[in-house]
Amino acid sequence: xxNKIKVKQLSCYYNKKCVLKSLSINIVQNEILSVIGxxxxxxxxxxxxxxxxxxxxxxxxxxxxxxxxxNNIFDMNMEKLRRRVGMLFAMPIPLxxxxxxxxxxxxxxxxxxxxxxxxxxxxxxxxxxxSLWDEVKDRLNxxxxxxxxxxxxxxxxxxxxxxxxxxxxFDEPCSGLDPISTAKVEEAMIELKRKYTIVLVTNNVKQAxxxxxxxxxxxxxxxxxxxxxxxxxxxxxxxxxEDYITGRFG
Amino acid sequence: MIKLNPKLSQKLSYTLLCITVGLAIVPILMIVFVIxxxxxxxxSWEFLxxxxxxxxxxxxxxxxxxxxxSIVLCSIIVTLPIGVCAxxxxxxxxxxxxxxxxxxxxxxxxxxxxxVVYGLFGLGIFVMFFRLGVSIIAGALTLSIMELPVIIxxxxxxxSSVPHSFREASxxxxxxxxxxxxxxxxxxxxxxxxxxxxxxxxxxxxxTAPILFTAxxxxxxxxxxxxxxxxxxxxxxxxIISTQIPNMPKNLIYGTALVLLMMVLTMSCVAxxxxxxxxxxxxx
Numbered sequence: 406x407x408n409k410i411k412v413k414q415l416s417c418y419y420n421k422k423c424v425l426k427s428l429s430i431n432i433v434q435n436e437i438l439s440v441i442g443x444x445x446x447x448x449x450x451x452x453x454x455x456x457x458x459x460x461x462x463x464x465x466x467x468x469x470x471x472x473x474x475x476n477n478i479f480d481m482n483m484e485k486l487r488r489r490v491g492m493l494f495a496m497p498i499p500l501x502x503x504x505x506x507x508x509x510x511x512x513x514x515x516x517x518x519x520x521x522x523x524x525x526x527x528x529x530x531x532x533x534x535x536s537l538w539d540e541v542k543d544r545l546n547x548x549x550x551x552x553x554x555x556x557x558x559x560x561x562x563x564x565x566x567x568x569x570x571x572x573x574x575f576d577e578p579c580s581g582l583d584p585i586s587t588a589k590v591e592e593a594m595i596e597l598k599r600k601y602t603i604v605l606v607t608n609n610v611k612q613a614x615x616x617x618x619x620x621x622x623x624x625x626x627x628x629x630x631x632x633x634x635x636x637x638x639x640x641x642x643x644x645x646x647e648d649y650i651t652g653r654f655g
Numbered sequence: 656m657i658k659l660n661p662k663l664s665q666k667l668s669y670t671l672l673c674i675t676v677g678l679a680i681v682p683i684l685m686i687v688f689v690i691x692x693x694x695x696x697x698x699s700w701e702f703l704x705x706x707x708x709x710x711x712x713x714x715x716x717x718x719x720x721x722x723x724x725s726i727v728l729c730s731i732i733v734t735l736p737i738g739v740c741a742x743x744x745x746x747x748x749x750x751x752x753x754x755x756x757x758x759x760x761x762x763x764x765x766x767x768x769x770x771v772v773y774g775l776f777g778l779g780i781f782v783m784f785f786r787l788g789v790s791i792i793a794g795a796l797t798l799s800i801m802e803l804p805v806i807i808x809x810x811x812x813x814x815s816s817v818p819h820s821f822r823e824a825s826x827x828x829x830x831x832x833x834x835x836x837x838x839x840x841x842x843x844x845x846x847x848x849x850x851x852x853x854x855x856x857x858x859x860x861x862x863t864a865p866i867l868f869t870a871x872x873x874x875x876x877x878x879x880x881x882x883x884x885x886x887x888x889x890x891x892x893x894x895i896i897s898t899q900i901p902n903m904p905k906n907l908i909y910g911t912a913l914v915l916l917m918m919v920l921t922m923s924c925v926a927x928x929x930x931x932x933x934x935x936x937x938x939x
Binding site: 456458459463484485486487488489491492494496498499500501510511513515561564565568 | 821824825826827829830831834839937
């Protein structure tokens with residue numbers, strides 16, 4: 406049980422409005438932590454803080470520290486941090502190029518792969534890891550924009566794997582997908598936790614109970630409860646958690 | 656207030672709108688018609704490829720065509736890189752603070768300055784202060800300054816038409832900002848940049864006032880040798896032959912106008928075709 410990420414007293418603000426209040430949370434290596442909670446509970450802000458995507462927003466301001474392997478991420482070089490902490494967005498965003506190019510795009514820029522055969526290997530390996538290989542192996546040079554939503558989302562996972570991160574953040578990755586595509590993405594996620602640490606933000610309480618090892622419940626910018634997923638869903642300690650997971654609000 | 660029934664008012668407003676469209680189109684068609692009718696007889700291979708003769712009353716307009724061509728070419732070589740870089744800075748890097756807002760406001764307003772003012776500015780700065788003399792380079796630089804705000808605005812438009820999500824996806828992989836611009840934003844903005852550029856070329860090739868004091872000559876008996884030469888140019892040549900030379904054959908005047916018009920229209924057509932081509936190829 407190694408803590409991959411340690412969040413200490415993290416508070417986040419947009420235009421001086423507090424959206425996350427002194428949050429402290431530990432994320433264990435090779436586990437899936439899912440974050441559930443109603444809208445405006447600060448889940449996505451929390452996620453986008455972990456790889457500093459929010460730093461692009463000038464209205465955003467934060468306080469506190471986040472350690473990744475004992476290094477404060479706010480002192481790190483942003484590009485290096487994002488290579489270690491990848492992110493999958495709510496809507497699949499393939500880049501406007503072929504499936505193949507989507508995967509080799511970042512590793513090529515980083516100089517991680519040089520020869521054509523190395524490129525082929527990384528494309529095959531990552532697509533297999535994202536359980537997409539069998540569906541697209543014959544049309545790697547087709548535009549990624551023409552794939553179905555579920556395939557695009559798995560391509561985005563493969564693209565993240567290609568830069569070999571340590572942590573992957575999923576921001577409601579299945580909100581636009583049908584149940585079968587959702588099942589495939591979840592399947593990929595469970596496979597991935599062997600190698601990576603995963604944080605999953607989801608609006609789908611059932612999804613959290615299906616895939617995650619631990620679940621955290623956020624409400625109005627506060628962490629209400631965090632526990633092993635089995636415990637939290639069977640016997641929540643706080644009333645708000647119980648109300649939310651039984652569907653009484655949210 | 657008179658109350659019309661909906662059917663009648665619909666018909667009335669429809670008719671009114673049709674008339675206004677007609678009013679907008681008719682003058683353009685008339686201009687083209689008049690120029691083609693009067694000028695077509697002057698157009699020949701010789702007209703396009705020979706020097707003016709007999710006090711410009713005979714012969715061709717080759718030096719004017721080449722003069723306009725060289726001024727516009729020099730000008731775009733200077734403007735495009737500066738304009739694209741400035742637009743990238745403003746669109747991708749600049750923070751939204753007071754200074755940026757002032758710069759943006761200045762750019763919008765510069766685009767509205769009368770072109771003769773640019774001409775005087777060019778005379779003062781390039782011709783006299785930098786001692787470039789009345790020359791292709793002085794005229795081209797003056798046109799560049801005039802065109803820069805327009806180029807910056809079009810390129811910014813092209814850059815912001817690339818979805819923000821592409822940038823986020825690229826950045827989230829750990830790709831740096833510049834690499835994202837270089838490999839994602841710019842390739843997808845090229846169509847917009849290209850069409851914008853062609854349209855500004857078309858626009859500046861017809862400008863007279865900025866080159867009046869900075870590049871254009873009444874008559875030059877030879878073709879331009881270097882960028883420090885004075886040149887004849889189509890719009891200025893047209894002005895001279897239609898106002899300064901007595902007994903000028905009418906069809907030569909209209910023929911010159913037709914050549915200028917055709918140059919501009921051809922470039923606009925190229926821009927339209929390029930836009931259609933890129934829109935079809937676009938993957939998003």
